[in-house]
Amino acid sequence: MAEQQREREKSSNIRVLSAMLGFIKPYRWQAVLASIALICTAGITLSIGQGLRLLIDQGFAEGADPKALNDALLLFMFMVLLLAAGTFTRFYFVSWIGERVSADLRKAVFNHMITLHPGFFETNVSGEIQSRITTDTSLLQTVIGSSVSIALRNFLMFLGGLVLLFVTNPKLTGMVLLSVPLVVAPILIFGRRVRRLSRDSQDKIASVGSFVGEAIKNIKLLQAFNHQAADRQRFDDYVESAFQVAEGRIRQRAWLSTAVIVLVLGAVSAMMWVGGHDVLAGRISGGELAAFIFYAVMVAASVGAISEVFGDLQRAAGASERLLELLAAKSLVTAPIVPEALPADLGGRLELQQIFFHYPSRPDGWAINGVSLNIAAGSSLALVGSSGAGKSTMIDLLLRFYDVQQGAILFEGVDIRKLAPDDLRSHIAMVPQQPVLFTGSVGDNIRYGKPSASDEEVEAAAKAAYADDFIRTLPKGYDSYVGEGGIRLSGGQRQRIAIARAVLADPRLLLLDEATSALDAESEYQVQKALETLMKGRTTIVIAHRLATVVNVDTIAVLDHGQVVATGSHAELLQRSELYARWASLQFDEGQVGLGSQDLSAPEVQPTENAQ
Structure with missing residues (x-):
């Protein structure tokens, strides 16, 4: 020895x-x-x-x-x-x-x-x-x-x-x-x-x-x-x-x-x-x-x-x-030696083919268990489910923070494991539930979405996120110091800056993790309008805890224990998914459910065998 x-x-x-x-x-x-x-x-x-x-x-x-x-x-x-x-x-x-x-x-x-x-x-x-x-x-x-x-x-x-x-x-x-x-x-x-x-x-x-x-x-x-x-x-x-x-x-x-x-x-x-x-x-x-x-x-x-x-x-x-x-230390997510290129006319189409995934630190249980979804370019999909159902994990997999153990995720028909991570993420923008701001100025944090952006582009993005008005009231406007983690700003202000960052990035795939949860009623209304404008023509994945925020998306996918147990519109899921109907009954009164179920778009996501 x-x-x-x-x-x-x-x-x-x-x-x-x-x-x-x-x-x-x-x-x-x-x-x-x-x-x-x-x-x-x-x-x-x-x-x-x-x-x-x-x-x-x-x-x-x-x-x-x-x-x-x-x-x-x-x-x-x-x-x-x-x-x-x-x-x-x-x-x-x-x-x-x-x-x-x-x-x-x-x-x-x-x-x-x-x-x-x-x-x-x-x-x-x-x-x-x-x-x-x-x-x-x-x-x-x-x-x-x-x-x-x-x-x-x-x-x-x-x-x-x-x-x-x-x-x-x-x-x-x-x-x-x-x-x-x-x-x-x-x-x-x-x-x-x-x-x-x-x-x-x-x-x-x-x-x-x-x-x-x-x-x-x-x-x-x-x-x-x-x-x-x-x-x-x-x-x-x-x-x-x-x-x-x-x-x-x-x-x-x-x-x-x-x-x-x-x-x-x-x-x-x-x-x-x-x-x-x-x-x-x-x-x-x-x-x-x-x-x-x-x-x-x-x-x-x-x-x-x-x-x-x-x-x-x-x-x-x-x-x-x-x-x-x-x-x-070796990264488990690496770029291929010869990465494939995405098509020039990128639309944002996504396809999940029977994906299985467990976290490296938790190998005994599947966080995602056999999920298959087809998401058309320019459509919107909401992921709903209880805590631990796999919603945030899906976002992590789309950003290729982790690789699936089985199955494949295709972006514009290309397996994302064959793409350089930088290339993939350059077409994606994310607005997290808890907005993350870095030490620096307001302008620096918005420009995080596009470091080369001009001051005019930064201001335009802030206006689209309904953030320009409050930014101009700050002591130094766009040059105002936000403090560590944005501590000098309110939660709603931080969220709108995070949304402006995503607007500036101009992505083909938009990921929203309950992006309006930190806003008061007036701010939520304004930002919701900004998001609706931002979502047009872009593939959007929305994580939703409040069903009221997703009743008008193209398709809703219900997750439970890492599986898609149902897909459809809000109205359809009220009829055929007991789990979704129970959540809705807890969040809506009877009149609001009926109102929310009218005049909804046809689904853009094709349900799979385990989603029927």
Whole structure:
């Protein structure tokens, strides 16, 4: 088991390293300059030891020439200036690479996330994903822009220091080398623990961020139910859990640093005792001992710095693994290698051929169970049914947020799985029951339906949605800030902006999910007229909870437990569908039912076997 664990860790290390190198590769020249500066600064620092030897043996020795002392000091200052220049170059380019790689990684993860099918987010919390994109990439920026440079510089100092130790005094160097295995062992042992705890710590921090985001997003509900005390306790639990994991990681790093200091400085003390006696016996000069002590301290300091940074590198490895997991996530909805093209004269005809579908997270039950429908171009179809009947699922399938497990959905005679998702969705617009607005201005949110739209087109769409009047009363009109999620607007105002967005998109297929549910009576009347205009000449699918909103559509399909149990007009369904008639009796009084059943259009949807 231990061997398998080591193999997994080795494979993970290689995967993380290769991925990070892939992000650094585009900036190879900056990396080369940083590496040259790194090598130069390490070499200059090491050469200071030889300068120290000359300074002691030739500058401070009895009867030394003052000119030799001056020359040694001038050489020392020149080396200091070179070290300063090299340090500036190294710091600038290494920090630049860290910031650049962090930015690229954020963009790569976000760009990949928004292409994943919605099913991925059923099992992955949005707050945790946000934490990975922000906190984890910030950690990587710090490590790449600082810790890696420190580790590499100290590694070079360690190697160079060992070589110069051998050159200066092989006997004393042997004593130093005896301590190396004693130092490396705790680094390896504690390093594995630090990496595991770092991964756990990042996960706990992500949970904290996720909880905070959810609480703030739903602050009105939180306060309405006086849930502050309970949420304080839950937040305390999240924070304390994260702290406990972090405390364990800190304890491991502290033990690592302590062990390294004791072992390294103990070896240096022993070496100084032996070297001091050699100087007294005349076997080596004072300058040689000073140079040796300098290099020994340099090697010891390098090992200590590496042990300190090693913890940061392990944290970065844990953060990298979390980010790579997101980048490696596969979308279940992909474009075909060679997508088919839709006809130029697109009408919006839909055909559902015995489709079966279950959600990836709920494989035991069909959400859609053998549905077949033919929807003529330009006609309207209402989907009615109790909660959980499959109405919203049908919308998700039409937008190809998910693919059916059996059967096929045809758009203008083409299986939508053979179309590029972007091409399919460019002909569809949706108005959800709960309008979604993004942080920005009113105009930005309307233009979401067509990013290239002019101001005149945006205003025309708002007028068609009966939104122009209230928009002009806002402090800055179309430039007014709507707040997060449109919090500065009423529900009805948000809904009309969402409808204006759909108007601007000018789709061939219009999807309305109870689009007038958030409106007062007057606004509903105005928007209903706008929708009637918008629906003309377009294929429209309407999800309806209130039957009064769909009595005049071409066809109504009754859904129950994922099946179409009846289709027809409002009047026809009152006569032949007990389920529909019961819903109608709950929503209408007897006179309204009779009124609503008069002068209805002939059905445009052809019922199938399971809809009879």
